[in-house]
Amino acid sequence: MNKIKLVALVFVGLIGFSSCKKDKLGSALGFGSGKTSSVNIGSASTATGIAYNQKGGFQVEKKFSGQTTGPNLVFIEGGRFTMGTVEEDVLGTHDNIERTVSVQSFYMDETEIANIHWLEYLYAVQKDSTQEFYESALPDTTVWRNDLAFNDPYVEQYLRFPGFRMYPVVGVSWKQANDYCKWRTAAVNKQLAGGYNQVAEGKAPKGKKAQAKAAAAATQRTVAQSKPTIESGKVLPSYRLPTEAEWEYAAKALIGTIQEDENQSNQRIYPWDGPYMRDQFGKKTKGKMLANFKRGRGDYAGVAGKSNDGAIITTEVYSYAPNDFGLYQMAGNVNEWVYDLYRPLSFQDFNDLNPIRRNDYLDKSNLYDKKNNNSLIDNKSRVYKGGSWADVAYWLAPGTRRFIDEDSSTSTIGFRCAMISAGRLK
Incomplete structure (x- = not known):
C-alpha cells in the first residue's frame, strides 16, 4: 500500500513539474x-x-x-539542391558544373517587373529626385530598333502604351535594376508604416500662442510618424536582385518532386517536369506550350489560329502556369538579371551555403585580358538567366548561364526582386 502511495506522489509531482x-x-x-x-x-x-x-x-x-510578406513576393522555402547544368553542355562552356549547395529561405517576386511598375518608379523619382537621376532611370527603348526589322513601333509604344502595361520591362541595365530595388525598399516600407514625416495640413492658427502650440503639436506628429526602426518589425528587409543560386533554386522548384524522407522523384531540366516544352499532364492544356520562347529559326509563335505559345515578342507577366513555388515565367519571356559577377570557374570557388560571386576574389579580372580584346570578362560582367522570347529552348534550362556588361541593356533582359526571409526556422 505504501508503494502505491509513493508511486501516486511521484506521478502527482511530475504533473506539477510539467505544469510549471x-x-x-x-x-x-x-x-x-x-x-x-x-x-x-x-x-x-x-x-x-x-x-x-x-x-x-x-x-x-x-x-x-x-515578417510581413511584401507586395508581389512569394515565400521560397530554402534547402539543399544540385546547382548546375543537368543536360548536355552543347556549347562546351563548362561554366556551371553540378555541385550540391544549400540556400536559406527567401522571398522572390512571383512575376517579372512589368512596365507599369517601372512607370510608377519613374513618376516617383521625377517628383523626388534630380532631373539627372530621372533621365538615368529611363529604360533604353532603342533596344527594339533593328535596321533589318520593322520594330520601330515598340521603340515608342512598348514602355508607355496601356496595352503593354503588364509586359515585362526591358531595356534596363543591371545598375538600373539595382537602383529600382533601393527605391522599392523605401517606397514599400513607407507604405507599410502608413507614411512618415507627414504634417497634417489645415488653416494657419491665429495668435502667437496658438501658432506656438500648433508648431509643438506638428513636431510631436512628425516624431511619432518618423521612419520606423528595424527593431519595430514594421520595416521590411531590402529588396534586391536574387543571387544566381537563389534564382536557379527557385526556378527548378524541386519542392514539387519531394517524396517521403527527403527523397526526390526526379531532377528537372526546366521549371516543370519532363524534357518537353509542351504540357503533358493537363486535361485542358495538354499539348500547350509552357513558356514563351523561339521555337526555331524564324518561328517565334507558330501559325495564326494555332499559335504555339501565343506571343511573338514578350507577353504579360502572368501568362502560363506558375512553377511549384508559385513563380511565373522562370523560363522564357525575358532573361533575368541576377546579382552575381560572371566567372566561368565560379563552380570551383564556391561556398556551399548561400553561394555568391560578388567580386573577383580568387579569380582576378586581369587573368582574362579584356583590355587586349582576348576576353569579354571583367569586373562589370553580370550573369543573366532564364531564356527569353528570342531564345531557343536550350537557354530556358535554369542551369544555363550567360553574361553581359552591367551597363548594357537589351530587349530580351528584364528582372525580378528578392528579399531575405528574416527569422524563419526553415
Whole structure:
C-alpha cells in the first residue's frame, strides 16, 4: 500500500513539474501569457528579469508576429539542391558544373517587373529626385530598333502604351535594376508604416500662442510618424536582385518532386517536369506550350489560329502556369538579371551555403585580358538567366548561364526582386 502511495506522489509531482514549465518563446510569438511561470516571459527579460517597455527602459515591440510578406513576393522555402547544368553542355562552356549547395529561405517576386511598375518608379523619382537621376532611370527603348526589322513601333509604344502595361520591362541595365530595388525598399516600407514625416495640413492658427502650440503639436506628429526602426518589425528587409543560386533554386522548384524522407522523384531540366516544352499532364492544356520562347529559326509563335505559345515578342507577366513555388515565367519571356559577377570557374570557388560571386576574389579580372580584346570578362560582367522570347529552348534550362556588361541593356533582359526571409526556422 505504501508503494502505491509513493508511486501516486511521484506521478502527482511530475504533473506539477510539467505544469510549471515556462512558456516557449519564439521571435515571432509576441508576448507570452506568463500564467505558468514565475517570470512573465515576453514582458520581462528571461536573462536579467528586468521588465521591458518601462519608461526610459529597453523597448520591445509587442505586436510582432513575423515578417510581413511584401507586395508581389512569394515565400521560397530554402534547402539543399544540385546547382548546375543537368543536360548536355552543347556549347562546351563548362561554366556551371553540378555541385550540391544549400540556400536559406527567401522571398522572390512571383512575376517579372512589368512596365507599369517601372512607370510608377519613374513618376516617383521625377517628383523626388534630380532631373539627372530621372533621365538615368529611363529604360533604353532603342533596344527594339533593328535596321533589318520593322520594330520601330515598340521603340515608342512598348514602355508607355496601356496595352503593354503588364509586359515585362526591358531595356534596363543591371545598375538600373539595382537602383529600382533601393527605391522599392523605401517606397514599400513607407507604405507599410502608413507614411512618415507627414504634417497634417489645415488653416494657419491665429495668435502667437496658438501658432506656438500648433508648431509643438506638428513636431510631436512628425516624431511619432518618423521612419520606423528595424527593431519595430514594421520595416521590411531590402529588396534586391536574387543571387544566381537563389534564382536557379527557385526556378527548378524541386519542392514539387519531394517524396517521403527527403527523397526526390526526379531532377528537372526546366521549371516543370519532363524534357518537353509542351504540357503533358493537363486535361485542358495538354499539348500547350509552357513558356514563351523561339521555337526555331524564324518561328517565334507558330501559325495564326494555332499559335504555339501565343506571343511573338514578350507577353504579360502572368501568362502560363506558375512553377511549384508559385513563380511565373522562370523560363522564357525575358532573361533575368541576377546579382552575381560572371566567372566561368565560379563552380570551383564556391561556398556551399548561400553561394555568391560578388567580386573577383580568387579569380582576378586581369587573368582574362579584356583590355587586349582576348576576353569579354571583367569586373562589370553580370550573369543573366532564364531564356527569353528570342531564345531557343536550350537557354530556358535554369542551369544555363550567360553574361553581359552591367551597363548594357537589351530587349530580351528584364528582372525580378528578392528579399531575405528574416527569422524563419526553415
